[in-house]
Amino acid sequence: KAGVTQTPRYLIKTRGQQVTLSCSPISGHRSVSWYQQTPGQGLQFLFEYFSETQRNKGNFPGRFSGRQFSNSRSEMNVSTLELGDSALYLCASSFRGQGYSDTQYFGPGTRLTVL
Amino acid sequence: AQSVSQHNHHVILSEAASLELGCNYSYGGTVNLFWYVQYPGQHLQLLLKYFSGDPLVKGIKGFEAEFIKSKFSFNLRKPSVQWSDTAEYFCAVNNQAGTALIFGKGTTLSVSS
Numbered sequence: 001k002a003g004v005t006q007t008p009r010y011l012i013k014t015r016g017q018q019v020t021l022s023c024s025p026i027s028g029h030r031s032v033s034w035y036q037q038t039p040g041q042g043l044q045f046l047f048e049y050f051s052e053t054q055r056n057k058g059n060f061p062g063r064f065s066g067r068q069f070s071n072s073r074s075e076m077n078v079s080t081l082e083l084g085d086s087a088l089y090l091c092a093s094s095f096r097g098q099g100y101s102d103t104q105y106f107g108p109g110t111r112l113t114v115l
Numbered sequence: 116a117q118s119v120s121q122h123n124h125h126v127i128l129s130e131a132a133s134l135e136l137g138c139n140y141s142y143g144g145t146v147n148l149f150w151y152v153q154y155p156g157q158h159l160q161l162l163l164k165y166f167s168g169d170p171l172v173k174g175i176k177g178f179e180a181e182f183i184k185s186k187f188s189f190n191l192r193k194p195s196v197q198w199s200d201t202a203e204y205f206c207a208v209n210n211q212a213g214t215a216l217i218f219g220k221g222t223t224l225s226v227s228s
Contacts, residue, residue, distance in 0.1 A: 043218035
């Protein structure tokens with residue numbers, strides 16, 4: 001099976017712009033979670049989607065949003081970018097997600113640099 | 116508050132040395148525990164996991180971890196490290212009530228040949 005794929009792999013944006021990142025989960029996986037990885041804060045949970053519904057949300061401002069499509073692919077959007085949004089954004093997929101002991105498999109990430 | 120603590124920020128070992136990386140968690144409910152590894156230039160990969168049953172779990176590449184419930188710990192071990200084990204190691208926890216993984220800050224392992 002192909003792994004989790006994320007596009008684009010690298011992005012450079014300027015403050016105030018918005019950005020959309022894409023994630024394709026492993027075939028058959030219905031849960032997609034997003035994480036932000038920075039040197040200072042480490043890995044932090046953003047949100048999780050299952051069957052096109054956001055089921056869980058981390059402690060991030062409303063500028064961070066996401067959605068999931070009927071084929072389980074997911075996008076996350078960051079509006080009004082700030083310098084502090086520079087990070088590696090990781091997508092993880094799992095088969096069933098919440099309510100089950102399940103394993104999340106991670107993609108390679110999108111490296112976002114905000115200038 | 117839910118948290119995961121990894122005691123060592125950076126560990127430096129010579130090849131063939133034994134490894135133990137500490138991980139303690141503060142998390143309510145029945146926990147699932149994970150160790151992920153991030154090799155240089157590669158994405159996060161699952162090393163091993165614990166859901167239930169035998170508290171000693173074996174993972175890939177000769178790694179193992181022991182869940183000690185009374186100590187809220189899930190330490191990672193390997194009897195003899197190799198240069199190729201140079202990577203960053205992350206301990207993570209969640210429970211069946213939610214999917215959000217809480218990660219430790221990570222431990223960078225450097226192995227010299």
